[in-house]
Amino acid sequence: MEKPADLIRQGRSEEVWKRYCGFLDITLEQFMDIQERLLLEQLQLMGRSELGRTIMGEHPPQSVQEFRERVPITTYEDYAFCLDERKEDLLPEKPVAWAHTSGRSGSYKWYPCTARSFAKIGEGVLAWLILSTTNQRGVVRLEPGDILVYNVASRPYMSGFGAMSLAELFEMRYVPTVEEMEQMSFQERIQAGFRMGMRTGIDVVGSISSVLVKIGDEFSKGASAKVSAAMLHPAVLARMGRAWVRSRLARRAILPRDLWRVKGIMVSGMDTDIYRDRIREYWGVEPTEGYGMTEG
Numbered sequence: 140m141e142k143p144a145d146l147i148r149q150g151r152s153e154e155v156w157k158r159y160c161g162f163l164d165i166t167l168e169q170f171m172d173i174q175e176r177l178l179l180e181q182l183q184l185m186g187r188s189e190l191g192r193t194i195m196g197e198h199p200p201q202s203v204q205e206f207r208e209r210v211p212i213t214t215y216e217d218y219a220f221c222l223d224e225r226k227e228d229l230l231p232e233k234p235v236a237w238a239h240t241s242g243r244s245g246s247y248k249w250y251p252c253t254a255r256s257f258a259k260i261g262e263g264v265l266a267w268l269i270l271s272t273t274n275q276r277g278v279v280r281l282e283p284g285d286i287l288v289y290n291v292a293s294r295p296y297m298s299g300f301g302a303m304s305l306a307e308l309f310e311m312r313y314v315p316t317v318e319e320m321e322q323m324s325f326q327e328r329i330q331a332g333f334r335m336g337m338r339t340g341i342d343v344v345g346s347i348s349s350v351l352v353k354i355g356d357e358f359s360k361g362a363s364a365k366v367s368a369a370m371l372h373p374a375v376l377a378r379m380g381r382a383w384v385r386s387r388l389a390r391r392a393i394l395p396r397d398l399w400r401v402k403g404i405m406v407s408g409m410d411t412d413i414y415r416d417r418i419r420e421y422w423g424v425e426p427t428e429g430y431g432m433t434e435g
Contacts, residue, residue, distance in 0.1 A: 143265065144283035144310045152279035159266040163276070175203055182206060188231035190221050215248050222249040238297045240433045250433050252300060260297070261304030268305075271403030271427035272343060280402055283310040285342035288332035290350055293321050297433040314339055329354075336399060337375045345405040348414045348426070351395075355421025359392050396423030407431045 143155045165173075179202070185191030186199030194213060200206040215222075221229045225237055234251035242248065252260075268287075272280045291298035299321075306317050313320070314335045320328050329350060333341075344351065382397035404418065406426040418426045 143308070147279065147281070147283060153277065155279050156269065156277050159262060160269055162266075178203065178206070184231045189229040190218065191231060194218075222251065225249065225251070227251070236294070236300065238295050238300055238433055241292075241296070248433065250297070257300060257304050258308075260301050261306075261308040264301045264305045265309050267405050267427065267429050268309075268311075268343060268403065271405045273403075274425075281309075281343075284312055285402070286314055286336070286339050287311045287343045287345065288314050288336055288341050289320070290325075290329050290332060290344070290346035292325060293323075293328075298431065311343075312339075314341070337378055338372055339374075340378075341399040341401055343403050343405065344401055344422070348406045348408040348411040348418060348428075351404065351406065351422060351426075352414045352417050355395055355417060358394050358421070361392055394421050394423075396421060403427060405429055 143158070146152070146155050162170075182191075182195070182199045186195060191199065194217065195210050200209055220226075227233055230251055232253050235254050235257055236252045238250045238252050239247035240250075269279055269281055289302050291302065293299035294303070302313070302317055302320070305311065306313065315323070315328065315331045319331070323331060329346075333354065378398055379393075382393045385397040386393040399422075401422060401424055404422055404424055404426040406418065407429050408414075411426065411428045415426060
């Protein structure tokens with residue numbers, strides 16, 4: 140299968156849209172048919188494992204109705220004996236990595252990430268990228284080499300695996316690089332991304348909503364006026380000069396949207412609806428919210 144970046148270079152963006160965003164065009168009936176088929180595939184796969192037999196018995200359900208009648212509602216505790224200790228021999232398929240949730244009460248929920256699920260994570264993030272950077276159905280504005288500042292938690296959090304999987308699927312330029320992000324704390328990544336973005340520019344931002352608002356708040360209070368040695372680079376001085384002109388014409392402080400003309404913003408967080416208007420005001424584009432969930 141041709142890579143999406145190659146299709147875009149060849150002017151075949153419509154194929155990229157259909158491949159990664161075509162789900163928007165299927166009917167509810169088609170969607171449910173797909174979900175049922177995938178569920179039954181998973182039940183058969185799980186039925187061949189010790190973990191699956193512990194939950195479902197010796198014979199996996201052959202229909203959705205049978206699944207509803209036979210399989211009890213479970214919680215993570217029903218799987219903890221296997222997942223907490225990462226007992227791969229009890230699973231239906233060997234994982235390539237283990238991810239965990241942010242956790243509650245000092246404990247994590249662990250998730251075995253298979254090669255197939257790792258690839259699907261990247262496809263989901265790419266779909267999110269495409270949708271965040273367009274305002275017209277069927278139009279792909281994302282370009283190979285676009286610069287992405289991705290302010291998310293690194294592995295073993297699922298967001299970190301999303302960054303890794305996307306990097307294998309599509310030619311984004313991460314600022315900082317994925318390898319550098321892995322060595323930094325969350326706060327260091329945020330600072331490094333926007334500091335480096337002053338030189339490189341930024342095409343797309345992926346972040347928690349509250350982080351983008353905090354950055355916008357700091358700019359609105361004049362934080363951008365603080366002079367440092369890093370600002371003496373010609374590219375930074377030129378960017379600051381353009382931003383100064385834009386802000387003076389608008390008769391306000393410099394905002395992130397004056398420094399960077401981003402194509403799209405991907406956000407997550409339960410507070411996104413609260414911050415949506417302020418993100419739009421600070422950054423100049425409508426944020427596209429994604430629902431993050433390790434167990435998904």
